[in-house]
Amino acid sequence: MVRFDQVSSQTASKLLTAARALGSAEARGVHDQPLRGKNLALLAQAPGPSADLFVAAVAMPGSPDKTQDAMRRIGEALSLVQQTLAPQRQLVREGDVISEAGQRFDCLYVLNSGCCKVVTLAGDGREQVVGLKFRGDWLGFDGIATGRYTCGTVAIDTGEIWVVRYQTLLSACASQPALMALVHGAMSREISQERDSLMSVCTLPADARVAEFLRSWAASLRERGLRTDQITLPLSRAEIGNHLGLTLETVSRSLSKLARHNLIGFAERRRRDMQIPDVDALGAFVQRCLVPTLQ
Numbered sequence: 399m400v401r402f403d404q405v406s407s408q409t410a411s412k413l414l415t416a417a418r419a420l421g422s423a424e425a426r427g428v429h430d431q432p433l434r435g436k437n438l439a440l441l442a443q444a445p446g447p448s449a450d451l452f453v454a455a456v457a458m459p460g461s462p463d464k465t466q467d468a469m470r471r472i473g474e475a476l477s478l479v480q481q482t483l484a485p486q487r488q489l490v491r492e493g494d495v496i497s498e499a500g501q502r503f504d505c506l507y508v509l510n511s512g513c514c515k516v517v518t519l520a521g522d523g524r525e526q527v528v529g530l531k532f533r534g535d536w537l538g539f540d541g542i543a544t545g546r547y548t549c550g551t552v553a554i555d556t557g558e559i560w561v562v563r564y565q566t567l568l569s570a571c572a573s574q575p576a577l578m579a580l581v582h583g584a585m586s587r588e589i590s591q592e593r594d595s596l597m598s599v600c601t602l603p604a605d606a607r608v609a610e611f612l613r614s615w616a617a618s619l620r621e622r623g624l625r626t627d628q629i630t631l632p633l634s635r636a637e638i639g640n641h642l643g644l645t646l647e648t649v650s651r652s653l654s655k656l657a658r659h660n661l662i663g664f665a666e667r668r669r670r671d672m673q674i675p676d677v678d679a680l681g682a683f684v685q686r687c688l689v690p691t692l693q
Contacts, residue, residue, distance in 0.1 A: 469623035472534040475580055476560075479508055482570050482577050485560035490553040492632070496537060498550045503541030505561050509533055512557015513632055518549045527633070527641040529592070532618045533557075536584040554632040599643050606687035607642045608652035612662065612672075613680040626677050631670045659683070 479485060485508065490496065496507055499518060509531050516529035516537070528549060531537055537559070541547040553559075571578040598610050616626040633641070639649040656662045661679055665671035674680065 472622060475534055476508070476510060478577060478580060479560065479562070482574050483560075483562050483566060485562045488559050488561055489556075490559055491556050492554055494553045496551040496553060496559060497541075497547050499547055501541075501547050503538065503545050503547055503564070505538065505563055506567060507537040507551070508560040508562060509535050509537060510558040510560055512553060512555040512559075514551050514557075514559075515554050515633070515637075516549050516551055525640070527637055529595070530615070530618075530633075530641075533622050536581070536588070539585055539588060601688070602684065603687055604642075604644055604648050605652045605655055606684045607644065608638070608649060609656060609661065609680045609687075610684045611638060611642060612656075612674065613677055613684065616674050616677045616680070620677070626674055628671070628673050631672060634670075656680075656683070 487510070490512065496514065497505075511533055514531040514535075514537065515527050516531065517525050518528055520526045531551070537551050538547060540549050542564070567577075567581070571581065594614075598607055602610060615631070616629060619629060620626045631638070635649045635653070636646045638644075639646050642649070644652075653662065657664065660675070661683060663673035663675070665673075
C-alpha cells in the first residue's frame with residue numbers, strides 16, 4: 399500500500415482521487431473492475447516502488463507475492479532508466495501518435511503506463527498492426543539501423559511515455575553496465591515476441607490464433623501486476639483480425655466458439671469487456687489445436 403508520508407501532497411491527492419474513482423468497494427479491497435486509463439496513468443506517475451505495489455494491490459486480486467514480484471521487477475527497471483537517463487515524461491491519450499514510419503530517428507521511448515500498438519503500412523496502403531506494447535516496454539528500436547523509424551507507434555489507452563535521446567543512452571551505457579544489460583534484454587524480448595507472433599500466424603488455425611492472442615494479452619497484464627480475470631480489450635475486433643491475419647467475421651466466430659467452451663465470457667453491455675476465468679485453459683486450448691498439425 400502507498401506510504402503517503404513519502405510522497406508529495408499533490409501526488410497523494412492524485413492517488414486518493416484515482417482510488418475513489420474506482421469506487422468504495424475497491425478501496426476496501428473488493429476488486430470488481432480492472433484499474434486502467436487515466437487512473438492508472440496517475441498512479442504510475444507516483445515516485446518509488448510503493449506506488450507500484452499500490453497499483454498491484456488494487457488492480458489484481460489474489461497471488462499478492464507473485465503480483466508484487468512482477469511489479470517490482472518492472473519498477474526496478476524503470477527506476478534505473480529514470481535515475482541514469484532522466485527521461486522527459488509525456489502524457490499520451492488514445493489515438494496519440496508517438497512516432498511515425500519514415501520519421502527521422504533520434505529517440506527511444508519507454509512506456510511507463512498504458513498500452514501502444516506498433517503499426518506499419520501494407521503494400522496496398524492499409525495500416526497493419528504488427529505489435530503491442532505494455533508498461534516497461536521500449537519503443538523505437540526499429541529506427542536504429544537506418545536512422546528512420548520503419549514502424550509507427552500509436553497510444554491505444556491513456557498512459558505515460560518516457561522520451562530518451564539515443565545519444566544520451568549510448569553515453570550512459572558506456573559507463574553503466576546495468577543499463578546496457580537492460581537495453582540488451584529489452585531488444586532480446588522484442589526479437590522473441592516477434593518470432594512468437596510470426597509462428598502463431600504461420601502455424602495456428604484461426605481459433606487458436608485468437609485464443610493465443612488473448613492468452614498472451616492476459617499474461618502481459620499479469621506480468622505487470624494487473625488482474626486477468628476481467629480485461630478490457632483496447633483493440634476492436636477488426637484490429638485484432640488485422641494483427642492476426644484474419645477477417646473481422648473470423649475473429650467474431652472464434653470468440654463465440656471460445657465463449658461456448660467457457661474459456662471466455664462477455665459483459666452484457668460492452669463487447670470489449672471480457673472475462674477470462676482461467677488463462678492457462680486458453681493455453682491448453684491452443685495446444686490441443688496444435689496436435690493435428692504436429693501429427
